[in-house]
Amino acid sequence: MGKTILKASTLTIGYKDKQVLFNLSLELNQGQLTCLLGPNGAGKSTLIRTLTGIQKPLSGTIELNGKNLQSYNQKQIAHQLSLVLTDRMATGNLTVYALVSLGRFPYTGWLGTLNEEDQKLIQWSLKVTGTAEFTNRHIGELSDGEKQKVMIARALVQDTDIIILDEPTAHLDSPNRIEIFHLLRELTLKTGKTILISTHEIDMAIEHSDNMWLAMPGQSISTGLPEDLILNKSLENAFGSEKLSFDYLKGRFRRNEEELTNEFSITGSPIYTKWTKSALERAFPNGLREVEIEIINRDDAPCWTLMKENKSFITLELLINYLKINNDKN
Numbered sequence: 545m546g547k548t549i550l551k552a553s554t555l556t557i558g559y560k561d562k563q564v565l566f567n568l569s570l571e572l573n574q575g576q577l578t579c580l581l582g583p584n585g586a587g588k589s590t591l592i593r594t595l596t597g598i599q600k601p602l603s604g605t606i607e608l609n610g611k612n613l614q615s616y617n618q619k620q621i622a623h624q625l626s627l628v629l630t631d632r633m634a635t636g637n638l639t640v641y642a643l644v645s646l647g648r649f650p651y652t653g654w655l656g657t658l659n660e661e662d663q664k665l666i667q668w669s670l671k672v673t674g675t676a677e678f679t680n681r682h683i684g685e686l687s688d689g690e691k692q693k694v695m696i697a698r699a700l701v702q703d704t705d706i707i708i709l710d711e712p713t714a715h716l717d718s719p720n721r722i723e724i725f726h727l728l729r730e731l732t733l734k735t736g737k738t739i740l741i742s743t744h745e746i747d748m749a750i751e752h753s754d755n756m757w758l759a760m761p762g763q764s765i766s767t768g769l770p771e772d773l774i775l776n777k778s779l780e781n782a783f784g785s786e787k788l789s790f791d792y793l794k795g796r797f798r799r800n801e802e803e804l805t806n807e808f809s810i811t812g813s814p815i816y817t818k819w820t821k822s823a824l825e826r827a828f829p830n831g832l833r834e835v836e837i838e839i840i841n842r843d844d845a846p847c848w849t850l851m852k853e854n855k856s857f858i859t860l861e862l863l864i865n866y867l868k869i870n871n872d873k874n
């Protein structure tokens with residue numbers, strides 16, 4: 545395990561009249577991606593503000609590279625820790641290059657000139673985040689996914705041990721979410737950065753976290769490998785409810801009424817079987833009379849056959865429409 549960059553001990557966080565999370569013991573280690581998960585209102589933003597020195601802890605200590613966070617001034621913190629806040633993303637007239645260059649401000653000051661090393665770091669950050677092609681475009685002209693990569697480039701230019709991102713995939717579509725998680729993962733592996741992100745993407749966090757922090761509302765934070773937090777039921781305890789439970793085989797949460805009484809057997813290739821099952825479960829939430837379906841896929845022309853009735857359909861939709869008309873339970 546890499547060196548411990550940030551360590552919180554017996555930390556309680558919150559506000560003057562409200563304690564949010566208690567008695568936290570947390571560590572961020574070099575080269576690791578840590579995902580902070582928790583239901584709405586659990587205290588993720590409060591924790592990020594506290595770990596970055598924006599907000600004081602109610603009690604306990606935070607050490608950044610072995611020194612109490614409270615002994616650093618803001619500029620010293622900015623040399624060791626960069627923060628990307630999604631909702632306050634800069635827009636407007638700055639070019640990508642100008643915004644990314646601002647990452648050097650803890651070293652140069654706002655009016656400081658960039659030396660050759662600064663320029664090299666900026667070029668490198670643009671390259672590794674895949675934003676070099678936007679260098680001269682204005683921030684306001686970029687998509688949310690492109691902007692997020694530019695904000696990560698700015699954080700890289702700040703040249704800190706730790707990068708903390710508050711919900712970096714909040715406004716992104718699925719391909720961009722995957723890309724941002726992949727980029728952050730690559731950065732930990734290739735540059736040894738220590739990255740903490742808060743996120744609501746449970747699936748992504750399970751897939752990519754070296755370490756997961758799971759905020760249990762009104763309590764504390766459970767930490768560990770995602771798989772350990774799944775197997776010891778912490779994940780289900782944090783997000784589950786009467787209506788929602790964790791499917792331990794599929795690795796995702798599902799509504800409890802999805803417990804199906806369907807009786808159907810499907811034979812065919814695993815991929816066609818999976819998506820046929822998915823469509824049938826959605827179309828017949830209250831169950832389906834016993835059916836046997838065989839899917840034959842020749843030359844990319846699939847055909848769904850109802851075995852007992854010897855009827856074939858060239859689209860899944862036609863099969864479902866037929867079953868809806870003929871299914872006596874519906």
Ligand SMILES: Nc1ncnc2c1ncn2[C@@H]1O[C@H](COP(=O)(O)OP(=O)(O)OP(=O)(O)O)[C@@H](O)[C@H]1O
Pocket residue numbers: 559562564582583584585586587588589590591
């Ligand atoms: N300035 C404040 N003063 C008092 N209480 C606050 C303040 N800001 C947030 N809270 C409360 O602290 C708790 C934690 O809020 P926080 O925003 O940290 O949660 P979160 O996990 O980031 O939520 P979300 O996932 O919805 O963004 C909530 O109960 C919230 O109402």
